Amino acid sequence: MNGFPGAQRIPYEGPDSKNPLAFRWYDADEVVAGRTMREHLRFSTVYWHTFRATGADPFGAPTLQRPWDDGSDSVENARERVHVAFEFMARLGTPFYAFHDRDVAPEGASLRQTNRNLDAVVEALEAEQERTGIRLLWGTANLFSHPRYVHGAATSCNADAFAFAAAQVKKCMEVTRELGGQNYVFWGGREGYQTLLNTDMKRELDHQGRFLHLAADHADRIGFTGTLLLEPKPKEPTKHQYDSDAAACINFLRAYGLTDRFKLNIETNHATLAGHEMAHELEYAAHQGLLGSIDANTGDLLLGWDTDQFPTSFYLTAQVMLILLNYGGIAPGGINFDAKVRRESFEPIDLFHAHIGGMDAFARGLKIAAAIRADGDLRSFVQERYASWDSGIGARIESGQADFASLEAYLLEKGEIAPNASGRQEMLEHLFNRYL
Numbered sequence: 001m002n003g004f005p006g007a008q009r010i011p012y013e014g015p016d017s018k019n020p021l022a023f024r025w026y027d028a029d030e031v032v033a034g035r036t037m038r039e040h041l042r043f044s045t046v047y048w049h050t051f052r053a054t055g056a057d058p059f060g061a062p063t064l065q066r067p068w069d070d071g072s073d074s075v076e077n078a079r080e081r082v083h084v085a086f087e088f089m090a091r092l093g094t095p096f097y098a099f100h101d102r103d104v105a106p107e108g109a110s111l112r113q114t115n116r117n118l119d120a121v122v123e124a125l126e127a128e129q130e131r132t133g134i135r136l137l138w139g140t141a142n143l144f145s146h147p148r149y150v151h152g153a154a155t156s157c158n159a160d161a162f163a164f165a166a167a168q169v170k171k172c173m174e175v176t177r178e179l180g181g182q183n184y185v186f187w188g189g190r191e192g193y194q195t196l197l198n199t200d201m202k203r204e205l206d207h208q209g210r211f212l213h214l215a216a217d218h219a220d221r222i223g224f225t226g227t228l229l230l231e232p233k234p235k236e237p238t239k240h241q242y243d244s245d246a247a248a249c250i251n252f253l254r255a256y257g258l259t260d261r262f263k264l265n266i267e268t269n270h271a272t273l274a275g276h277e278m279a280h281e282l283e284y285a286a287h288q289g290l291l292g293s294i295d296a297n298t299g300d301l302l303l304g305w306d307t308d309q310f311p312t313s314f315y316l317t318a319q320v321m322l323i324l325l326n327y328g329g330i331a332p333g334g335i336n337f338d339a340k341v342r343r344e345s346f347e348p349i350d351l352f353h354a355h356i357g358g359m360d361a362f363a364r365g366l367k368i369a370a371a372i373r374a375d376g377d378l379r380s381f382v383q384e385r386y387a388s389w390d391s392g393i394g395a396r397i398e399s400g401q402a403d404f405a406s407l408e409a410y411l412l413e414k415g416e417i418a419p420n421a422s423g424r425q426e427m428l429e430h431l432f433n434r435y436l
């Protein structure tokens, strides 16, 4: 059962290596800014894109060659796939993985049978975790593929769909706990709408709030102590997803009293679809104390959908890692490659090329970010830019000692504001490039 001929354990060979099946930057044991790369980056392979994608698109048939997979929906095939998946991850060296319940095990004729199928595959996952030391970053329930969720899950107009989703999350959270999962993710696949003409938005959002409370209650009941994560995405599959971006998610969590239980899982391509840079979404979640984990991929700026490509831009990864370093790291979250190979990259070995490129891009980004922080030039510029708030009128405003009347009096006396300084954007962009 060697699904990956030609690929052994991927070695680190250093920046000068020309071997495409070697890391040039990712050296798991290398210490950067006080921690090993392994600890900083906490890479995770996703089960769905990597082991379940077929390459089918709305215009064409599957293309991806997966010789170990017999294409059937049997539990036996699902268990066989587990061995190949762990073999892949062990050779690649991602210390974590993530799955949806329905990626790992097939849906059966009844909920009872489906749960039994899941248990049978979880047994295999557990054994492989034990054998390889690879751990579960997060589990999640697929509440969007089955036709029963056509109108949504927690936000469906059909109360039975809510109940089914609850049963599914209950089970998936239990197996996530059993497998030692460090987080549990909620991406609201079909929680949104296509038209307001048939939608009671207030009622749907109340139901989503209720659903997440019930999920948190169940986590407490079973002693699941991992972080619960909500994943923002603005559109696709619905025209308007309720969890549209970090700010909308945080507002939702606050409105429904969920901020002490939930954090966010921020995905690069979802940020792009929301019209934001990844750095914006990370910075927004992080300063609110709600950054939990990252789905690392990248979109195509010329296409308006979630292309889920592997990240390769050092500029992007350096920005991401700078924010993570500034906020003390991503653990117990991780850098989860929610990314897939192109339909045209159909050989198994392409899975290695894709992940090696992504891991190296993040390793290089980490080094760039660490160098930027060590020099401190960027930080001093920003500190200096806000110096007017450190003393005088600025300090009085920040500490709550000023009101409109005293501010008016201040300006009547002073006449005009202190001269503004240049923002120096171009100089800073050039400075950033110094480290690339």
Ligand code: XLS
Pocket (backbone or CB within 6 Å): 100, 140, 185, 187, 231, 233, 267, 295, 306, 338
């Ligand atoms: C889809 C989402 C999904 C979540 C897990 O766009 O990124 O893959 O991460 O349900």
Ligand code: NI
Pocket (backbone or CB within 6 Å): 187, 231, 267, 295, 338
């Ligand atoms: Ni995702």
Ligand code: NI
Pocket (backbone or CB within 6 Å): 267, 269, 270, 306, 308, 338
């Ligand atoms: Ni996505």
